[in-house]
Amino acid sequence: MKILETVLYGENLAECLDFYSGILGLEVISYDEARDIFLKLDDSVLIIFKASKTLIPDAGVPPHGTTGQGHIAFRASHEELDAWEKKLNATGIKIIQSITWKNGAKSIYFNDPAGNILEFATPDLWF
DSSP, X not given: OOOOEEEEEOSOHXXXXXXXXXXXXXXXXXXXXXXXXXXXETTEEXXXXXXXXXTSOBTTBOOOOOSSOOEEEEEOOHHHHHXXXXXXXXXXXXXXXXXXXXXXXXXXXXXXXXXXXXXXXXGGGTO
């Protein structure tokens, strides 16, 4: 079993689009400025929904949403994590926290424009 799609929520989709496609480099599958962004991430999809639009029944999809910050972690090798930390710093994105775990794995945490907490983590965190 694999995860097909992951969803985060934000209200300003234009800012989210610039962040996820421009800074993180994700490929845009589709963009509806009033409702959602679909982004390709390897063999899965990251969807950013405008939360206020997903609470209303639409096109047969059950209403869904959340309040507060969401969180996802992107897998990165130790070398990739170091490169991402430099890139985020260079683009003015604040690293909230950097952690070296007891097993030597590393994580860096930062926010997207919607306030969601994102993480780059080395795979040895879990495997």
